[in-house]
Every structure is written in structure tokens, then in C-alpha cells.
């Protein structure tokens with residue numbers, strides 16, 4: 001038996017956390033904690049904390065625990081023990097040192113993937129409890145440097161990657177021009193009022209993966225979609241503020257996004273292959289704004305592709321012929337049940353599909369989610385160490401013949417890239433869009 | 445001896461029932477009010493059909509993946525909880541007491557079965573205890589409160605078996621039996637034992653979220 005103690009880490013060297021902690025006093029900590037607890041939480045948090053019978057059954061749910069050779073500190077309940085249990089037991093009377101360790105646990109040792117809620121007999125939502133811890137850390141100004149930088153970018157530019165307004169439009173025009181070499185009449189229609197589909201992407205697309213916009217334009221054109229993209233802020237559907245605990249900013253961002261779509265009187269928002277952005281639009285951001293469900297229908301790329309294939313809107317030359325396996329991104333599988341649609345799209349586009357196990361709702365997270373990858377280099381090694389179980393899963397799929405991993409989520413790409421590289425898995429990573437673009441009949 | 449007996453079967457028994465009922469009611473009402481004030485969304489997303497779907501899966505032995513991953517634990521927890529409820533409610537001696545005091549009665553278990561059920565509870569508690577000190581992930585979470593609660597839960601059943609078999613000193617054990625039973629009842633509202641009442645709500649809520657919003661299974 002141990003009394004509640006935080007992970008005896010070697011100490012973090014993250015400057016965001018360290019500088020934040022330097023400015024803390026016990027009084028401030030107590031005041032902020034109690035403010036958050038009394039004004040923002042209620043029976044839900046209380047019940048989650050009081051009901052836990054410390055049976056440890058949630059451990060099996062967490063890839064951190066499984067990857068770290070079943071180190072008890074990494075079980076979901078243990079992470080709560082090192083953070084919110086202690087805080088609630090002491091009614092906020094905790095030290096700056098405690099906050100430092102709690103921040104490391106809450107921001108970097110949980111992907112908020114909600115898998116453990118399916119393993120705890122009571123369905124206790126540990127991800128929610130750790131989000132409250134993050135919220136407290138945000139209010140205390142103790143946030144890992146790199147992710148806080150993306151949050152700053154969000155508040156200055158409305159997007160995650162410091163993309164300036166003119167750079168955004170430039171990028172779209174550049175991609176349009178490139179694509180016109182292939183399809184002379186192709187357009188990336190900007191600000192078209194009343195279009196059926198408002199297409200939004202995440203900040204990193206124009207910044208690092210502009211070819212994805214190119215591919216999306218190809219697919220939309222081939223499908224004869226009546227679509228548009230906004231030239232104004234609101235084009236970025238991603239949201240790191242949701243993960244830092246900056247809920248005020250999350251609300252602003254989601255508002256910008258929804259309003260960009262409603263201003264153009266779009267019938268629905270189709271979004272690119274991203275998991276966390278989907279979570280922010282479909283689950284957390286809309287709720288924060290008071291919408292039980294999103295104010296405009298939200299269609300994730302997988303659902304959109306599914307529509308294309310089930311309604312025969314797109315023709316393929318021939319199926320992708322290398323054996324593929326599919327990574328189920330938590331945010332759209334445990335977040336929106338898109339796993340069967342994803343399989344249907346894979347089967348429509350690929351010749352050989354090999355399942356990873358466990359899969360669907362039970363799939364392991366890639367280790368990047370919940371903003372963990374966005375906490376950057378100071379936590380990279382620890383993150384990759386916590387994905388051993390994912391690597392084993394990939395190796396098993398590879399042993400069955402899979403050569404390509406399809407991951408229909410940006411974050412998962414980042415995470416899996418590191419897993420594949422670190423553990424020497426040697427498989428190729430692709431988006432579903434990559435595959436569709438590769439095999440589809442290019443329109444005239 | 446008789447005086448003590450009179451006290452613990454009289455006023456103390458009433459007290460423990462009152463604390464149990466009053467305390468549970470108090471906790472329910474205060475949690476409900478807090479939820480109404482602070483967690484309005486919970487009521488929005490609660491969905492009876494999905495809540496029941498999830499609860500049904502989790503009340504079915506091996507109905508969730510995690511139960512299949514931990515077969516021994518699954519068998520023990522299910523038998524423990526079943527025995528824990530059935531034994532005290534239907535043991536002949538209890539029903540006779542009820543009949544004498546209030547003139548009400550219901551079906552009873554044969555002594556043999558009641559004895560076995562009580563032993564199931566006791567051995568389960570020993571299993572849980574062993575798990576708490578041997579499995580690192582459980583040990584890490586365990587506090588002395590957990591152990592004390594485990595003892596309080598095991599006590600009425602262990603002493604019940606003792607009294608039933610009339611082992612040495614059983615008259616004293618009868619007192620301990622009644623007292624520990626009352627104690628267990630009285631602490632339910634104020635300890636983790638309250639999970640018995642919260643289970644339908646926590647499970648039901650996550651079931652509703654998964655079913656209604658996330659469109660995914662949660663078992």
C-alpha cells in the first residue's frame with residue numbers, strides 16, 4: 001500500500017511547466033483549484049472520484065500501462081490518484097512541486113482516448129477527470145511549452161500553425177494550380193455561398209501536408225461535389241486549446257469554425273482525416289458552446305468516403321494491391337463509431353485487408369492523441385516508450401502480411417510514424433485519401 | 445449479556461437502518477441537486493435505452509471484454525455480489541426474526557445453501573485482500589480504508605458461519621455478527637460501498653454517451 005504520491009520522475013525539463021511552477025504559491029494554487037472545482041465541476045467529478053473502488057481493472061484498458069511493463073503508476077486510476085484524488089482530498093492544499101508532477105501526468109501520460117472507460121466496470125471516465133486536472137494546470141499557467149505555443153497560435157491567428165491569412169489563401173491557390181496540371185478545370189472554390197459541403201482541414205495541412213488539400217480537391221471534383229472552402233479564419237477545425245484546458249479559446253475556435261460555415265450557408269461540414277479535430281467539433285467544442293449536437297451536420301472524411309463508394313460517386317481504376325492494415329483512431333471510433341464505415345471503404349479500395357487485434361472500439365491508441373505529441377521533444381522519448389504495445393500490434397499485422405498501415409487521422413500519423421521508426425516496424429503509413437487518390441479515375 | 449443483546453438488536457439496529465436509509469437518501473439528493481446545478485449536460489445525454497444496454501452487458505458474466513481477460517476475478521466478483529445480497533436477505537434465521545418482529549416473511553434458503561453463500565463471501569473477501577496486496581496495480585491504488593472496508597464486509601458473514609456452526613464462543617460471536625452487520629449497513633452511504641447505488645448511474649451515463657453520441661459499444 002502506498003499513500004498518494006506522484007510519479008517519482010527524473011524531473012521534467014519542460015520550460016513551460018518549469019517557468020509556470022516558479023510563479024506559483026500555495027495560496028494561488030488553492031484559490032484557483034477551488035475556483036475550478038466549485039464553478040466548473042459538480043456531481044460528475046465527485047461521483048467519478050468517490051465511486052472508484054480502486055480495483056485496478058481499468059489497467060488493462062490503458063496502453064501506457066501495458067507498454068510500460070505493467071508499471072502500476074501508469075494505470076488509469078493511478079493517474080487519477082496522482083492528480084485529482086489528492087487534490088480533492090486536500091481540498092486544493094497542494095504544493096507547486098505537486099502541480100509540476102500532476103501536469104506531467106495529466107498532459108503527457110494520458111491520451112484522453114477513453115479506452116479505460118470500456119474496461120472500468122463502472123464506466124468511470126478517467127479522461128474527463130484528467131481533463132479537469134489539465135484545466136486546473138491551464139488556469140495555473142503550468143502547461144508544456146510546445147502545446148502552449150500551438151494554443152497561442154490559435155488565439156492569435158485562429159489556426160494552430162501560425163498560418164497568416166494570406167498564406168492560407170496562397171496555399172489553396174497554389175494547390176489549385178498544381179492540380180490543374182492534372183485536371184485543367186479543377187477549382188478549389190473559395191467562399192461559395194450555399195454550397196452543399198463546407199470543407200475544413202487542420203492547421204498542419206497547409207503548413208506541412210498541402211498535398212492533402214490537393215488530393216481532397218481531386219476527390220471532390222471527381223465526385224462532382226458542390227463544395228467550398230473559406231478564405232477567412234475558421235478554416236482550421238483543429239483545436240489544441242481543448243487539450244491544454246483553455247476552454248474559453250476552444251469555444252472561440254469552434255464558434256469561428258461553425259460561423260465560417262453558416263456564413264456561407266453551407267449544408268454540412270465535411271472535415272479531413274483528423275481525429276482530435278472531430279472530437280473538438282462533434283463532442284467537446286459544441287457542448288462548450290451549448291449545442292447538444294453540432295449546429296451543422298459534421299461529416300468526417302471516413303463517412304464522406306463511405307458515401308462516395310456506397311453511392312458510386314467515384315470510380316476506381318483498380319484496387320490498391322499491397323496488403324493493408326487499419327488503425328482505428330480513438331476519436332472517431334470510440335468517439336463516433338466510424339469503424340465499420342472505415343472497413344467498408346478499405347474493402348472498396350484495397351485488395352487485401354488484414355485486421356490488427358484488438359480492433360474497432362478496443363484498438364490501442366497511437367500514443368500521440370490528447371495533445372501528447374504536441375507537447376513536443378521534451379516528452380518524445382517517454383511517449384514512444386509508452387507505445388510498445390502498439391508496435392507489437394503492428395508487428396503482428398505485419399507478420400500476417402500487411403505492408404501498409406492506413407491511419408485516417410493526422411495525429412495518429414504523427415504517433416505511428418514515431419512508433420514505426422523507433423521500433424523498426426518498417427511499414428508504410430497512408431491516409432485513406434492517399435489510397436483513394438492513387439487508385440481513382442482522374443476526372444477529365 | 446442479555447442487555448447488550450437487547451441494545452444491539454433494538455436501538456442499534458434501528459439506528460443502523462436509519463443511518464443507512466437516511467444517509468443514502470441524503471447522498472442521492474445532494475448529488476442530484478449538485479448535478480442539476482452543475483452537470484446539466486448529463487441529463488441531456490442520459491438515454492434510458494443505451495443506459496440499460498450498457499448495464500445489461502456489465503451485469504452479464506463475461507459480457508465485457510475485460511471480464512474475459514480476467515476470468516478468475518469475474519467469477520469471484522459475480523459470485524461475491526450475488527451471495528452478498530442473497531444470503532442475508534433469505535437466510536432462515538433473519539426471516540424468522542422479521543416474522544417475530546413485524547409479522548412479515550418470505551421464502552428462505554436452506555441452511556446448507558446459506559452457509560455456502562456466506563463462505564463464498566468470506567473467501568471472496570480473502571481473494572480481494574490477496575489481490576490488493578499481491579497485484580502491483582491494485583496495491584498501488586489500495587489504502588488502509590479499502591482494507592478496513594473489506595474486513596467490515598467480511599465480518600458479518602464470517603461470524604454468521606461461526607454462529608451457524610455453533611463453534612466455541614458462539615454466543616459472543618452472535619453479538620459480533622449483529623454488530624458488524626449493522627456497522628456495514630451504516631457505512632454504506634459514506635464509503636466506497638455506495639458504489640452499489642451509483643453503479644447504474646455511472647454505467648448508464650457512459651453507456652448513454654457511447655451509445656447515443658459516440659455510436660460505439662462500451663463493453
Ligand code: SF4
Nearest residue numbers: 052053055056058120
Ligand atoms: S476500474 Fe474503475 S473502479 Fe476500478 S480502479 Fe479503475 S477506475 Fe477505479
Ligand code: SF4
Nearest residue numbers: 062110111113114116
Ligand atoms: S484515457 Fe486512454 S490514455 Fe488515458 S488513462 Fe484511459 S486508457 Fe490510458
Ligand code: SF4
Nearest residue numbers: 275330366369411412
Ligand atoms: S491520435 Fe489517433 S490513436 Fe491517438 S488518440 Fe488521437 S485518434 Fe486516438
